[in-house]
Amino acid sequence: MRIGVLGGTFDPVHVAHVFAGVSARHALGLDRVLFTVANAPWQKADRRITSAEDRFAMVAAALEGVDGLEASRIEIDRGGPTYTADTMADLAAAHPGAELFLIVGTDVADDLHTWERVDELRATATLAIVSRPGAPPVPMPGWRTATVEMPLLDVSSTDLRRWVGEGRPVDGLVPPGAVRLIAERGLYALTG
Numbered sequence: 001m002r003i004g005v006l007g008g009t010f011d012p013v014h015v016a017h018v019f020a021g022v023s024a025r026h027a028l029g030l031d032r033v034l035f036t037v038a039n040a041p042w043q044k045a046d047r048r049i050t051s052a053e054d055r056f057a058m059v060a061a062a063l064e065g066v067d068g069l070e071a072s073r074i075e076i077d078r079g080g081p082t083y084t085a086d087t088m089a090d091l092a093a094a095h096p097g098a099e100l101f102l103i104v105g106t107d108v109a110d111d112l113h114t115w116e117r118v119d120e121l122r123a124t125a126t127l128a129i130v131s132r133p134g135a136p137p138v139p140m141p142g143w144r145t146a147t148v149e150m151p152l153l154d155v156s157s158t159d160l161r162r163w164v165g166e167g168r169p170v171d172g173l174v175p176p177g178a179v180r181l182i183a184e185r186g187l188y189a190l191t192g
Contacts, residue, residue, distance in 0.1 A: 001095060004033040004128065006103040007075070007084055009041050011050050012160055012182060013062045014174050016153035020130045021069045023150040024103045028128060033103070034072040034091075035059050038082040050187055052076045058187075061177025085117035088124040100125040101146065109138045164188035 004024050010017065013035070021033040037056045041049070049055075053076070060071040074090060075082045084102065091100060102125040104112070109129050112118055126144040129137075132152040137145075160170050165188050171179055182188060 001032075001098040002028065002030045002101065003091065003095060003098050004028065004030040004101045004103050005036055005088065005091065005125070006033055007036040007038060007082075007087065009038050009049060009157070010035065010055050010059050011157050012055070012174055012187070013059045013178050014155045014157060014160060015172070016155040018062060018066065018069070018175060019150055019153060020103065020105070020148070022066065024101070024128050024130065024148045025068045027148045028101060028146055030068065030101065033069045034074070035063060035069065036072045036075050036087055039075045039079060040081050054181070054185055054187060058178040058181050061181050062175035064177050083116045085115075085120040085124075088121055092124055101128045102126070103128045103130060103148070105129070106131045106135070106138050109140060112140075161188045
């Protein structure tokens with residue numbers, strides 16, 4: 001079995017996230033792509049983040065009907081700070097013999113050296129780097145790597161949160177199921 005892991009805060013999930021998952025699944029022949037929703041991202045401990053349950057619900061709604069893409073609660077159910085090394089170790093234990101792929105964008109690949117226990121990640125997974133067509137490969141010494149090409153979709157969760165707070169529509173940038181949940185739960189509304 002070949003399993004891709006696309007982790008993130010997903011606050012909110014948007015079309016570039018979904019398309020990255022679809023592109024990786026196709027390019028790498030993955031059986032499944034797990035969108036692992038961060039419980040408490042340690043690198044964002046100083047920021048206000050939407051609850052993990054709301055973020056998971058948005059991801060699940062966004063991926064509904066998308067073949068091979070699944071929302072994963074593995075990090076939420078484990079609790080505490082979220083470390084990708086723990087997630088990959090848990091998945092390796094749960095799926096012995098599976099080939100694991102950690103799916104990241106070029107921006108994240110450039111920052112991997114700041115992550116906790118990077119050596120464990122290198123040993124557990126192939127790094128699948130999502131980049132725009134024709135971009136030069138990102139050098140990642142010591143990693144098994146694969147490149148996934150997709151068009152540049154310049155969508156920012158930060159901008160989307162602000163737009164929702166300003167009452168602007170995000171339809172087309174956020175999958176319909178997630179847009180519905182944002183409205184139903186009053187997520188990202190400006191306060192005070």
